[in-house]
Amino acid sequence: MGKVFRGEIRNIADLDRQMEEVLKKVPLYYDDNKLWYRWNFEDFKWELVDETDILISIDEETDIANISQRMINSQIITALKMASRKKRPRDLRNTQVQIKSKIVDVASGEEMDASPDYFCFNPIEWEVGESEETPTIDSLMVEWVGKENTKKMYQWIAYQMLPEYIIHRVFILIGNGSNGKSTFIDLLRRFIGDNNYSAGDYETVFGRRFGTSILYKKLSVLMPESDFGKISNTATFKSATGGDAIPVEFKNKGVFNYKNYAKVTISANSLPPTLDKTDSFYRRVNIVDFPNQFKEKYDVLGSIPDYEFNNLACKCLRLLKELIKEGIFDKEKDIDKKREKYEKLSNPLSVFIEDELDENSDHYISKREFNTKANRWLRDHSHRSLTNKEITKFMKEMYQEGWGSFVCDKGEKRSERVWMGVKWKGEEVKISEERID
Template structure:
């Protein structure tokens, strides 16, 4: 029946063609196949695949397989360094140069460049690596887990940025480094310096400390810093200043993903914003702002070490501020300075130092305190003595006495002798006057023997002659003063300690009226 209908339809079509004078056409019945099984898979279309490869997205995907990269939410580009096994902060120029060298793509044309940069951003955002654990430390191409003691090879899978350029040794013996540390700080503080170096290798600042190395010149502070530079690698270290970090919003960015920040000599009034400095101690979120990039918050990963003669005075007298500080004195002064001390340390000893630091860091995670750091009260006392040596001089060598005044010039001369004996920076009369006013002492103009002079009121320097003047001035205190004079002449007296400090306090103070 169906066949008969098709023949009739074919006849009708042929008649229509004849009337129109066109060539004869034949009706071909439609063929339909019925599949009882699944249709066979289509063969891959090579043309479409080639088209994808030569598209911008395909080119960038192909480049990523050869050179891993990513683009974070702060608009920062990162490239994987295959040689050093770490992620390196980069920019658009490095990316364009890399893809040109890798795939031969022309990157000068503005349209091509714009397409590539947009592609890098989109694809790079999808390729962000996983965050590394805080208790991981990388030495060369191996990552070590402080908690478990295990290790594994570094790969682009994790966001790792701070490989230390040494293998981990089989021993923790470091005889040459031991000698240097003992010469600088003595046997008592040798372990403290090792703990500082161990703390530096960790990105996790779980101890929340800012470290101060105090002392005059030629005493080993700078060489100890160089030892840390050599061990950690210069790429993991930066330099800044306390004042700049406290006041400049962009300065904190130099610390991002670093292990060590060295801060140089500080002045009396350098510390105004203590909130920022306390955050730099660790485990507090701080704002990192790169110019032209989106600001973001993260924890500081760099140990802040301040190498200075004295510490800055602080308006913040809270325990929260003082507890952040670990102060280590370098009391010795060396006449001969060797520039090659660090270079003489053999490579093997740095590898052993790596093993020693891993062991010490594991202990620090348990104890959470440094050797010899002291309790809160001791830390407060240490900081105040080194941040305000003028008041230390007043406490040890001066006495408040109503009716007796000391010319500021005389006070400055004697105070600077004391500061020099402690290898501290000398101060001007104006600086000392400002410090005394801030501490509640009165400094002003008074006439002494009809001569106008700036004096410190009701304060005198304790010398033998001054005690005799007290006796003549106030008979009621004669007995106690005589005892002070007698004790002054004995070898066990507190005033003999003044002479032992080699500070010459023999200026006769003139008597003035308040």
């Protein structure tokens, strides 16, 4: 096809007319938030671009001799802003997903071609298979989370496809290393595609300026192997996962409100304590245990044939339809049970203290002995070990630190740092009267 225009732009009317012709070949859109989008004909989606990208596209489709002149390219950009704004693409419905070049309504089964008329960003690149058989993936799921949790994990994969956050849930994958968490995330990433997810830690995404910008027009945000401190600020987190508008700011751009649909998946060796004790926080959290450890290190995903990913797309369409209708994940617990599980996993030392210690004002226990027994218990219960500093910080919130005297096997007395007012359950200890508080 020939160039849209050759020669010099000499007047505004000439410019406006030519830019209308350009938009027929290079669909562009300039939105209310002053962001530019260009239609990608190869991937059947809109993508973010800047003004330089726009001018390059115009230069490729025209032979405007004076396009490099500042006044001319400024007028071109202004003309395109006005013309493209008039051609605002339609948003997808909250039951529509995109698979390659097709937009599929999972509720009705209706299909239509993806085109610049629709504001679509997130095509799944796999074909829809002819069956739902995924034997290799099934086997991996059972190894990772057990048969009882397999459906829930498939539902979570299916939910990523939807550019809406209609079910306000976050999945937290919990367990020590080498247990399949990272491989599951790799599986999720491979299915939805590299352009449909972003990655970042909790504090960066939900606690810092520009952090929420990585969520923009993404299906998933993956937070791998997070070991972070107390969760103290959950306002943005709850808005982002609850269907509410969040502030988004790109560098050198203004702030605007955005309704996020990137589903949050957190992989953690241990859960951080939360200062937010509200029902709305615990309701969002679905904790999935990865209890097994695997010694083999090989390319697990390489063992999955491509046809299984196509069949996974077929399976996910059915699961997503059911999920939207039911509004809840398989075997999901009520809020009280979610709260109980979260608190036990985020404060395992509290469970150890409750199980192993009794309060008694006439007794004290050695800090050294406490640290040794606590870490042995944590390891036996599949929790990570804590440093002496971490244990001391936690214990100081409940008990007083002091010096205590102990009698050695040889009858000699020794003094060491102790926790006051506690003793080991079932243990009768005769304490020396010498004590320095």
